[in-house]
Amino acid sequence: MGDVVSSHLDEGRREMITARTRDAMKEFGDVYEQQYAVALFNSVRYEIEGGGGTQSQLLHRKDPLAGRSIFSGNLFQYLEENRKWRNRFVSVPNSYNINLYESKTAHDRGLHPKVTINCAGYKALASMEEYMELINNSLPGIKAKVGNHPFIKCATQFPLILWHPYAHHHYFCVMTEKEHKKWHAVLQDCVRHSNNAGLSEDCTVQTPAFTDSVRLHRQAKGHYGTWDMMCGEPPQILANLVMETLHPELRNVIGPRLKGKLQQRQRNWMLISDAVYKQVLSQTTGQYEALVEACEAQKSPLDARLRTDMDQIITSKEHVNSKIRALVLPKAEQLLRTSVQPYISSILEALMEPTSRGFSEVRDVFFRELVEISKNSINGGGKDKLGEHMERLSMLAFHPVKMQSCYEKVEELNLEGLQQRFDVSNPSVFISRAQILMREQMDNAVYTFEQLLNQSLEAQGEENMVKTIQRCQDRVLKKYDYDSSTVRKKFFREALLQIIIPYMLQQLSPSCSPELPRFKELIFEDFSRFLLVENMFEEVVLQSVTKDIMMAVKEAAVQRRHNLYRDSIILTNSDPNLHLLGETPGVDWAAKFGGEEPDGSVEAEERGSGRRRKQVVSMIQLDGFTLPYESCLEVPGVELIPEEDAEACKEEDQEDEEEEELGLHEDPKSPDSVNEIRDLINPVVEVVLPVTEEGKSDVTNGTEQTGGTIVMEDGVQEEVTHVTTVVDDRPRKSLRDKTSPQTILKQLVGSKKQEVDKEEAAIKNAIEEIEIAVREDDGERVAEEPAAESDGESSPPPVPHSRSRDDSGFQSPTNEGPDDGELQPITNGLNGADKVVDPAEVEVILA
Known part of the structure; x- marks a missing residue:
């Protein structure tokens, strides 16, 4: 792009621009020196004679935005050097300049912004259609087709564009309509404030001298009426004044020489126009400062002379006014009537x-x-x-x-x-x-x-x-x-x-x-x-x-x-x-x-000072939320921009807690969560229950609260608070019902009973062999009929399968399984109390 600018703005043309700007500033300077003295006379006269007028009934705040910033948040900015979109953190301080940072971290560290935009003279556009209507009129003699596509592809359907007739354009976009409305309102306010902040009404000499000089300078060129580029600081206004005549001339000369398609020619002309504007603005800034300094140096002797001769000056003015009125008034009244x-x-x-x-x-x-x-x-x-x-x-x-x-x-x-x-x-x-x-x-x-x-x-x-x-x-x-x-x-x-x-x-x-x-x-x-x-x-x-x-x-x-x-x-x-x-x-x-701090006044630290600034407009951003797009982007997804909603924050926190409860975080962490601490305090019993393909849809991962106790193998009663279900994809035998903690407990008791039955049967067989051997040797012993042969199975209280069980798979002969036909009650009291709970209500933590 630099080649395009340099090829059309060679050394000779830049010298011509410099000369034109210098001549325009010389003409303006002569008018300004005259109007400065007139404005000083009017100011001193008003001070001496006093001015009437109604008094305001409301109070006026001197510095309403002290310690405040307007807005901050994330936008996507279009980078013209590589034609990509990049996430930027944008801060709008009380100066209403727009500061763009690489990230929020860079802003918080007090680094200089990558770009600072003074919005004077800009227009805040909210659609590509508005922008293309202005762009298609930028080059003379070229009529763009209806529906002509812009030379940039917006990453989302919510664009925001800062357009200037001479200076560089800035392209942004956001992800949601809510952001779009808020950012558009903020940009419009930045433009509004910057356009009107350059000329203070408190300056009773410089401001009227400048405005009258600009008006008279334009009238000398044949431009009467209002001027919509009277925007910003005096140097910016003077740059607009120079560009008002210089810009059309350069466009007519350079425009026909631009090569390429329409979009490329429009883009190249914008680059050239911006380069010319920067050159003119740098000149007007320095020359205006020198002009004001020279006039201010003469203010004291002029003020002294005015206060000495004020009566004679007023008398002389009234005499001349009467002569001019006799000439002008009849013509003015005729024009006024018709x-x-x-x-x-x-x-x-x-x-x-x-x-x-x-x-x-x-x-x-x-x-x-x-x-x-x-x-x-x-x-x-x-x-x-x-x-x-x-x-x-x-x-x-x-x-x-x-x-x-x-x-x-x-x-x-x-x-x-x-x-x-x-x-x-x-x-x-x-x-x-x-x-x-x-x-x-x-x-x-x-x-x-x-x-x-x-x-x-x-x-x-x-x-x-x-x-x-x-x-x-x-x-x-x-x-x-x-x-x-x-x-x-x-x-x-x-x-x-x-x-x-x-x-x-x-x-x-x-x-x-x-x-x-x-x-x-x-x-x-x-x-x-x-x-x-x-x-x-x-x-x-x-x-x-x-x-x-x-x-x-x-x-x-x-x-x-x-x-x-x-x-x-x-x-x-x-x-x-x-x-x-x-x-x-x-x-x-x-x-x-x-x-x-209220919701509408989010605090943001001011760079370069220890003060903290309250923000006028609340941000659409969640605390700690970082966009994954930290480099040049393709079209981002809508779901990546958080909404300004407290409920969304709560839901996200709840999801994180649920993931921690289910153990979905793979990285090892310290036991910070309530669930992890609870698992360290309370014992966890692991039981694997098979589920068929038909029943798998009825079983879901999750944790449910319950109440009850269970007797561990060491005889200690432990309280059961939660049952956690984890579904395994490996094929298992089907269960008739596994949709509630009560059903899980029944399955637990049944499976435990089967294991105890097998162990008891093996013990019984060994006892029988010993008894036979004793009868053969002594012949005195009478074999006992085991209770299991007549009654089936014994039914002591069930003990769940714990992590500390013996490697052999056997348990003590005293741990006999429950009866198949009936679930036995389990004590639920502290220190062996006799409080009885139905086993169907006891729930076990399954990890």
């Missing part, structure tokens, strides 16, 4: 319907979790159970599987018919933003409930727990309803501006932009770094449409169709005591109530 106002309500309705359903689902999920906690209290679950429930609740917002139903509501957002008119490339920008806001609101509600409940428990104790939970629940839900309304209205306004403003700028720029340079003469040179006519032109356009957008959102709130509060309802500082709780640290519920 091409924008008729569509505002339609855009707003398309945004509101799925977004409101999503926020309503957040409320329902939160409410259901609180109901479970109340049920636990009613049923007397105790403090340990309450601690477990609260531990799970604390991470509810970051549980991708539990939040999936909320996210799916927003994914129904559809701007079809409006995208072409307003140049909205993809609604994913708004979907992702709404989902992030939903997660924030869920965490705020959970954190507020935690603080209120903890405060109530400390003040009132644990009596009337259900009422305490109910009061805290009602209080939090009211605050959530208000904050949810506020957040949604702000989201709707921002989304409408993101859709409408680029369209208006695109329509007004041809006529207004040539007039803007003359306004620069009205700005003092000392203030020229903070006042840019391009920014003031956009502000005028923004002001022209803001009134209509605000009215549309206000009318929607008055209708109350989507549970929006009216703007007249303001709850500022309605609960000042609550916000004092926001300064207190989070509650460690497991430590507070002494509860064990």
Whole structure:
């Protein structure tokens, strides 16, 4: 594969890519330096003048994922170098990067992962059909046939694919549908978080400077409207910015030169695209860091000048704004009346319907979790159970599987018919933003409930727990309803501006932009770094449409169709005591109530530190379970992946115990099991009973419990506890019945009786010979008639055949067999007690 990349990306072409990236970064850098000063001016002005706005009713957690990891488990990864599947242990820490390890042992030992995936810009696909639809559009001028097969053969029917328009693709698969849903939700959450984690809203200078610079840079290239590759860290976004124009050019040049079948050409182009992206990303990373460092070095003198001349700068800006407004406002209002106002309500309705359903689902999920906690209290679950429930609740917002139903509501957002008119490339920008806001609101509600409940428990104790939970629940839900309304209205306004403003700028720029340079003469040179006519032109356009957008959102709130509060309802500082709780640290519920680690928070040790991290999502993996596939794989069997089911664990343990009882483990072991120890303490009597082919089906291997005693040959009574049956395939004489321990005992007594009869008969014959000899010699002795001749057989208590019997096969003459016709009772008491047990109830361990 390296030959394919090197042959199409020779030294000359790599130098061309380097030059194009350097030129793009130079253009972006010039814009960024200008926008950095403007953003600093806006930040200082906001700090001095203060900003209004409604206050959030819910508390905000500062670092919700501290000491947490998201998920870990086993996946099968496709290795492109040998086109095989390999089992990998995957860990998702709180950074949401995906770390792939050779095995769980490597992860636990703190070794570096073999692969680390930053999911910014990716899409998490759950089927090969989705993937092939994207792949078949990767090369121009090539139309793939319907049902065209991919260049990889998935090992199972549950694939998971991370697709990127420029970077390397990653292929995984799992064994069960349950795993598939859970892993897909986790991967989607990794993508969602990585896409939105690069630009922090807390950076009041760098973030607006960067976003405005990217937007202005794209507008200079003729790209207005939303951009769905505004994903990840700034260097990644800049790499996407360069690739936006470079990638199509290289594809048109290199694509026709690729050789081989369609699948091979697609694969080769992906390798080439990934190599180009890596080269561009390495350049943008270094150059952006240098650019930010240079701007930060000038921040202090610029800040000092701003604070000194703030009044004069504001006055100068208002004067220039009035001049630009006189030029732009008539044209903007005309465009607004004819091409924008008729569509505002339609855009707003398309945004509101799925977004409101999503926020309503957040409320329902939160409410259901609180109901479970109340049920636990009613049923007397105790403090340990309450601690477990609260531990799970604390991470509810970051549980991708539990939040999936909320996210799916927003994914129904559809701007079809409006995208072409307003140049909205993809609604994913708004979907992702709404989902992030939903997660924030869920965490705020959970954190507020935690603080209120903890405060109530400390003040009132644990009596009337259900009422305490109910009061805290009602209080939090009211605050959530208000904050949810506020957040949604702000989201709707921002989304409408993101859709409408680029369209208006695109329509007004041809006529207004040539007039803007003359306004620069009205700005003092000392203030020229903070006042840019391009920014003031956009502000005028923004002001022209803001009134209509605000009215549309206000009318929607008055209708109350989507549970929006009216703007007249303001709850500022309605609960000042609550916000004092926001300064207190989070509650460690497991430590507070002494509860064990809940099922949804499996602990995994963090590499490089002594801390232990709690996992948000439970693993689908049994403790100690090791997949046999530690090397490259063929298609694995479904039965090799364990399910997340405690019953399955119990059944497996029971099977192991049964195997130990039956002696199926061939390797010698120490007597660890109960059965082995019992065998050492209690004597074991071995008796082989024949079974015919007809009766073999009625006899099965197994052990049954019973009660009784048996007299050993040394006269000691031993208690019988178990009878174990082992079936031998060798042909034996048939038994009439061998389906119960009672029948086994009867056979045991009968066979023992026959052996005793033979021994007794031999003894009798010897006695007779001695008596005859005595009569012949003395003639005085009278032969006795043996009792056996008249009665048949004597019947003393039976003694089983033991391991310590004499090698000759004979036993003492006193051990006479029982009578054939009747089973004699056997004593079952301790120390020779007279307790009598029916012999049919006595059972013997058969090994």
